[in-house]
Structures are given as structure tokens and as C-alpha cells.
Amino acid sequence: MKPEEVLAHFRETDALLEGHFLLSSGMHSDRYLQCAKVLMHPQRAAILCQALAKKVHDALGKGAVDLVVAPAMGGVVVGYEMAxxxxxxxxxxxxxxxxxxxxxxxxxxxxxxxxxxxxxVTTGKSSRECIEVIKEAGGEVVGATCLIDRSNGTADVGVPLFSLMQMNVKIYPADKLPPELQAIPAVKPGSRNLK
Incomplete structure (x- = not known):
């Protein structure tokens, strides 16, 4: 699946948002991908995850995976469909x-x-936390997947990361916001509250 085909699913479901967003990592961004709006359509979820599962099969081989584990909340639907x-x-x-x-x-x-x-995946923080829990439970993590890698390939999750596409979405700490983001209030559209 080509990146433009992936983004078409996000655009057609109004899941690619623009504005000022506070990410669950605590960083800020001018774009946000609301995967829940894409994944609420089972046929789209199946199409996207089928393409992602093919990448895993191509890289690791058939039968190389025994189990899929996802971090709740955002990963539950993707994890289910990948499994x-x-x-x-x-x-x-x-x-x-x-x-x-x-x-x-x-x-x-x-x-x-x-x-x-x-x-x-943006910073990879949630992925690394989930991977650590899997390892502590006795699993061997052979790879990680996400629909879109917002880090443009820079996030290190500690294992190979397979994605349908990479995006170069700039993220900023709260004390280094560009003027255009400083001018508008941040919205927290994700599933995890910050403390």
C-alpha cells in the first residue's frame, strides 16, 4: 500500500486534523492523526492491517509471530485486527x-x-513501555507495528518497527512552540490524560 493510499483513508474519514494539539507524550504538534475515526470503519481497518501484516510476513516470515499485544487504548483495535x-x-x-x-x-x-x-508512533514512549511489559511477562518481542510512524523513522522502540508510512510531523516541547501555535489554544484529542 502506497503512502498516498494510507493518507486517503485518513482524509476520507476526517482523521487528519490540523491546528494545535497536545500529544500524549506531552509534546505539541500542528497535525494530529485521529486513528479512531479511521478504525471505526471495519473494512478500512481490515484493508490497512492486511497491508501491515503483509509487511510483517515479508520481513519476518510466515509463522514468525505467536501473539500480538497492543497498548490500550489507542492500539486495541489495530492490535485485534493485526492478530x-x-x-x-x-x-x-x-x-x-x-x-x-x-x-x-x-x-x-x-x-x-x-x-x-x-x-x-510519535516518540515511541508508549511502544517502549508496552514492549517492556511484554518482556517482563516472558515474551520475546520480534517487532512492533503502527499504521503511521509520525517520527519519520527516528523513534527507537528497541525492536524493528513496521509501519504503512512515515510522516515528518514536527513536534515541539511546550517551552519551544512556534508563534503560530502559541497563538491558538492546544486541544488534547488523544485517549490518555496528562498529569
């Missing part, structure tokens, strides 16, 4: 008192080859 496309079980981590953990009886079989899957 379906790869033909393996899927589960998710949740934040409890600010830390990812497994709940709901989810357990990672010791030595399971795991793909960590989420919607968007």
Missing part, C-alpha cells in the same frame, strides 16, 4: 496507576514471539 490478519491470538495492556500491565486474565506464554502493535 486476526496474522492468524494468532491478540491481547492488550492497560494503564494502572500510570503503568502498563496485563489484566483480564491475559498471560504471555513464556518464549512466545510477540509483535507489539499500535496505531501511531
Amino acid at each position: 486476526r490478519q496474522l492468524g494468532v491470538p491478540g491481547m492488550f495492556t492497560e494503564r494502572v496507576e500510570g503503568q502498563f500491565t496485563f489484566r483480564r486474565g491475559f498471560e504471555v506464554p513464556k518464549g512466545a514471539k510477540v509483535i507489539m502493535s499500535e496505531d501511531i
Whole structure:
């Protein structure tokens, strides 16, 4: 799938937003990708994740993945669909008192080859946190996936990161906002509240 085809899914569902956004990492940006608006359409989710699963198969080989784990909340739908496309079980981590953990009886079989899957990667912070929990549970993380890599390939999640496309979306710390962002209030459209 070509990058313009991926972005078409976001544009057609009004999921590519422009303005001033406060990201869950604490950074600010002038563009935001609201994956939930794309993923609310099961056919679009299937098309996007099928293309992403093909990238994983091409890179790692068929049968190289035993399990998909996603960080809640943003990664749940992508993780489920990636597990379906790869033909393996899927589960998710949740934040409890600010830390990812497994709940709901989810357990990672010791030595399971795991793909960590989420919607968007910007700094890679949530991905790294989720990957650490998988490793602590006994899984071997063989790779990570996201629909769009907003870091344009610069985020290091500690394992190979497969995405449908990379974007060069500038992010800024609160004390280094450009004048055009300083002039408008920030909106927090994501799923995670900042403290």
C-alpha cells in the first residue's frame, strides 16, 4: 500500500486534523492523526492491517509471530485486527496507576514471539513501555507495528518497527512552540490524560 493510499483513508474519514494539539507524550504538534475515526470503519481497518501484516510476513516470515499485544487504548483495535490478519491470538495492556500491565486474565506464554502493535508512533514512549511489559511477562518481542510512524523513522522502540508510512510531523516541547501555535489554544484529542 502506497503512502498516498494510507493518507486517503485518513482524509476520507476526517482523521487528519490540523491546528494545535497536545500529544500524549506531552509534546505539541500542528497535525494530529485521529486513528479512531479511521478504525471505526471495519473494512478500512481490515484493508490497512492486511497491508501491515503483509509487511510483517515479508520481513519476518510466515509463522514468525505467536501473539500480538497492543497498548490500550489507542492500539486495541489495530492490535485485534493485526492478530486476526496474522492468524494468532491478540491481547492488550492497560494503564494502572500510570503503568502498563496485563489484566483480564491475559498471560504471555513464556518464549512466545510477540509483535507489539499500535496505531501511531510519535516518540515511541508508549511502544517502549508496552514492549517492556511484554518482556517482563516472558515474551520475546520480534517487532512492533503502527499504521503511521509520525517520527519519520527516528523513534527507537528497541525492536524493528513496521509501519504503512512515515510522516515528518514536527513536534515541539511546550517551552519551544512556534508563534503560530502559541497563538491558538492546544486541544488534547488523544485517549490518555496528562498529569
